[in-house]
Amino acid sequence: MSRIVVRTDRPLVRRAPQVAAPPLASTAFQPDPYVDYGRFLTPEGGILLIYKDLDERLRHTLWRLFAWSGFTGLEGWFLLHHSPVQIGWVNFIAFLAACAVNWLIVAKPVELYRRIEIRPDCLIIDGSDVFWRRLMEVSWPALQANEEGNQVLCGIYGTRFVEYLTLRRFDELDRMPEVFAAHLQDAMRQLWHHPQS
Incomplete structure (x- = not known):
């Protein structure tokens, strides 16, 4: 006895192309609104x-003034007595720049978390x-x-x-x-x- 195998043609399935989902890493990032x-x-x-x-307590203001005057005084002493540049107006401009930079450093307000x-x-x-x-x-x-x-x-x-x-x-x-x-x-x-x- 012989077997007869009948194969039918597979139907063609036509689908619209699917858009790939964004990678999981990009959807996991959620900005914190709080x-x-x-x-x-x-x-x-x-x-x-x-x-x-x-934190606007007086001690932070006093600390800022102390730090600014200390570092600015040290830089002024260096520019007055040990500067490699012997031109007075250049040293004065360097001293004013040091004053401004030091103030920008110490003027940032102190932040703290309150509960x-x-x-x-x-x-x-x-x-x-x-x-x-x-x-x-x-x-x-x-x-x-x-x-x-x-x-x-x-x-x-x-x-x-x-x-x-x-x-x-x-x-x-x-x-x-x-x-x-x-x-x-x-x-x-x-x-x-x-x-x-």
Whole structure:
């Protein structure tokens, strides 16, 4: 007995060409819209807000003046007594350039990250200043604008009006104070419920 094998022609499948998906590496990059800002849950049951601020304490200003005068004085002494160039006006221009460069180096403001944590019973600023919820009898802290255009978190604590912290804008497009205000109010609503009247 013989077998007969019958083969049919394969049908031609016509498909439109598919566009290749972009490589996985390019879709994995997502820019972070929260620049120098974060909101986290803490193990103690609180909500932690971290943001970048400028440290404008007097000690940094004094340190800048000390560093600028020290290095500028050293460079002036070198140019006056040990300069290989014996032309006075060239040394004077070099001294002015050194003054300007030194000032540009020390004039950059000091940046630091500030932390504010809302817990069910208190408000903690920078991990050390504790303000108890039971002593905020009149209202919750709120943000108010000051003369410089910054936002100040303030409110009545006990019998005193307290400025808890200041939120500074880094430029005209910086909207961190508005985002901070929304997240702070949301955290207080979640953990403190309603303000006592």
